[in-house]
Amino acid sequence: MPPPPGAEFAPPDWEPDPALLAAIEKDDPEFWKDVTRFRSSEPQRYRDEVFRWKNRRDRLARLRTEDPEKARLVERIDALERQSRKLADQIRGAPEAEQGALKDSLHSVLADLFDRREEDRRDEIARLERRLTDLKAGIEDRRARKEQIVRRRMTELLEDEESLRW
Numbered sequence: 001m002p003p004p005p006g007a008e009f010a011p012p013d014w015e016p017d018p019a020l021l022a023a024i025e026k027d028d029p030e031f032w033k034d035v036t037r038f039r040s041s042e043p044q045r046y047r048d049e050v051f052r053w054k055n056r057r058d059r060l061a062r063l064r065t066e067d068p069e070k071a072r073l074v075e076r077i078d079a080l081e082r083q084s085r086k087l088a089d090q091i092r093g094a095p096e097a098e099q100g101a102l103k104d105s106l107h108s109v110l111a112d113l114f115d116r117r118e119e120d121r122r123d124e125i126a127r128l129e130r131r132l133t134d135l136k137a138g139i140e141d142r143r144a145r146k147e148q149i150v151r152r153r154m155t156e157l158l159e160d161e162e163s164l165r166w
Contacts, residue, residue, distance in 0.1 A: 010051035020054055073120055080113040
């Protein structure tokens with residue numbers, strides 16, 4: 001599931017707290033090394049990347065509890081996203097003679113990323129279809145019991161609650 005709109009960019013007044021930065025340095029040293037490169041030169045990019053890392057961490061923590069298989073897929077997608085951005089940075093900074101091999105690597109990573117994202121979309125469609133089936137069944141059940149539901153609600157509304165008190 002994609003992050004909610006706006007979750008990709010840090011709010012204007014958001015600043016990473018020291019505990020978050022310490023967690024990044026400890027839990028994801030490769031990301032920490034990459035992100036600190038532009039802490040001074042591109043502060044907005046730095047804030048956005050740290051903000052995205054925090055959102056990914058929070059989302060993964062929930063998923064690990066609720067749906068471990070989905071969490072593994074999301075972790076794989078995140079790793080491929082980071083790898084693709086890193087390769088793109090390397091390509092931009094590499095001499096033209098070295099770019100061909102790097103572009104082949106990037107193509108391979110992006111093809112794998114595409115497949116993982118499509119798998120995630122198929123899973124989401126299946127989940128939504130199950131939910132829709134459940135909702136339709138609930139509607140049919142309520143429709144079949146309409147008279148009973150209406151009578152029960154009428155009784156609730158008209159019953160003298162004072163006479164039922166302890």
